[in-house]
């Protein structure tokens with residue numbers, strides 16, 4: 262879309278003759294003990310503000326609202342007066358936007374969420390929706406988001422498959438959120454609902470923090486990836502790829518809400534210890550599937566918005582990150598004010614001023630509501646303390662201008678103009694005129710009964726399918742038990758084998774050590790053998806030398822005999838033992854070299 266077209270589109274103002282003003286309510290917070298209130302109720306619709314500052318001349322300023330809830334008003338009164346009519350619309354297929362606005366610490370979160378014993382609008386809305394439609398819910402996963410802001414009807418098989426996948430996934434996360442508290446249910450319900458329709462409820466929960474959209478139900482939100490806003494084929498704004506979960510009970514919805522609450526940005530400021538630092542948006546979408554024409558879907562949405570509180574930095578004494586957050590909060594609230602101011606001026610004076618929806622994510626997201634896609638209601642929360650006086654006056658000015666803005670009355674629309682026959686409900690059947698219209702009325706009655714019969718048949722087939730699915734689940738569970746016992750046996754066998762293996766390994770190590778010892782002994786014996794051999798060789802040589810001496814002595818004796826020389830025994834002994842002969846000396850040195 263080019264820039265000129267974009268501007269033209271933003272400039273278009275509501276021209277539908279059937280317009281509704283933005284409904285603005287006011288809720289007063291109880292003043293703190295010993296604190297003088299700056300507000301005085303003149304009537305259920307008029308509030309007077311007076312400054313308590315003695316230096317300023319006392320001047321009363323009056324503001325009008327659709328209704329003012331005093332500090333004694335209960336959560337239930339606020340819900341019944343403000344939100345209940347929006348729920349009636351929601352279940353008739355119409356959209357609505359409800360937001361709380363006010364100075365920080367003025368009671369916005371208290372009004373919208375409350376606590377578990379004293380629930381606010383959001384928990385009451387969720388309980389009321391399920392109290393009303395519980396008997397007419399479509400089977401789980403039958404209606405599925407098409408990821409482009411629309412929905413589609415699934416085949417029974419696909420629906421069962423998706424349900425099975427969800428069951429598996431939820432059994433993994435169930436433990437994590439088991440401890441979450443729920444909210445008290447007072448049993449409020451909407452009576453007049455279309456009973457020939459199947460209902461599915463979807464919730465998404467996200468926040469706008471520092472002008473970026475973060476999904477509070479995204480499991481991967483640890484990475485804090487901002488989501489982008491897109492326009493669908495019907496020019497409706499939506500958060501792209503936001504997690505939108507089907508819920509079948511109020512408890513399921515609260516589980517998701519509590520999960521998101523834990524991830525929501527809050528901070529400890531001077532004015533509120535748990536101050537919302539972001540605008541948080543809970544979107545409840547109801548999809549209706551009329552019987553007899555299962556391709557036509559009626560989709561409606563209720564957006565509950567807890568705006569972050571407007572705050573003046575000199576009062577809050579914020580610094581660093583808190584200061585940056587405060588300036589972003591104030592910027593987006595300012596752009597909301599500018600959009601409403603310009604819309605009002607365009608409507609009241611016929612001017613053609615640009616409505617700068619694109620100046621912040623907050624206004625861009627709710628652009629469709631201002632252009633006539635549903636009712637808008639606002640609860641202005643007021644802390645009547647003197648410290649909030651100046652800021653409350655700013656809030657009052659905004660509230661006044663918002664009340665002058667009119668938005669086109671929305672009609673419930675089916676998403677596809679199907680060629681299915683129109684369904685007739687019992688309530689739509691005209692009273693029987695016994696004479697002329699009896700036959701026609703009976704025919705209509707028979708049509709209605711046929712439709713009802715078809716519905717019951719359709720539901721019956723779903724129930725059969727569900728029973729089959731449950732049986733399959735039981736079988737799977739049984740197989741699981743067998744599988745587990747087999748696994749246990751295998752584990753025992755494995756443990757035994759492992760024991761055997763470690764025994765064999767120990768034996769092998771022992772044998773290796775013994776083999777090494779034997780090797781050492783063999784080497785020792787070999788050394789001994791070598792040294793014994795040397796000894797033997799030496800002995801042999803000695804024996805040899807002794808024999809040579811004997812031969813020499815006998816030869817000498819023979820020589821002496823021939824020469825007739827008689828030696829005395831002494832000479833004989835000296836010759837024999839005395840100076841060794843040269844041959845003997847030689848043989849000794851030879852012996853030593855041989856060794």
Ligand SMILES: Nc1ncnc2c1ncn2[C@@H]1O[C@H](COP(=O)(O)OP(=O)(O)OP(=O)(O)O)[C@@H](O)[C@H]1O
Pocket residue numbers: 289290291332363364365366367368369370371372533535536537538568569570571642
């Ligand atoms: N009507 C009320 N009755 C009783 N207590 C209230 C009422 N309104 C607000 N409070 C208490 O005042 C305190 C501040 O309220 P809350 O947190 O709702 O303010 P807030 O406007 O949402 O603030 P912020 O913009 O900083 O998030 C809370 O403790 C809340 O319980």
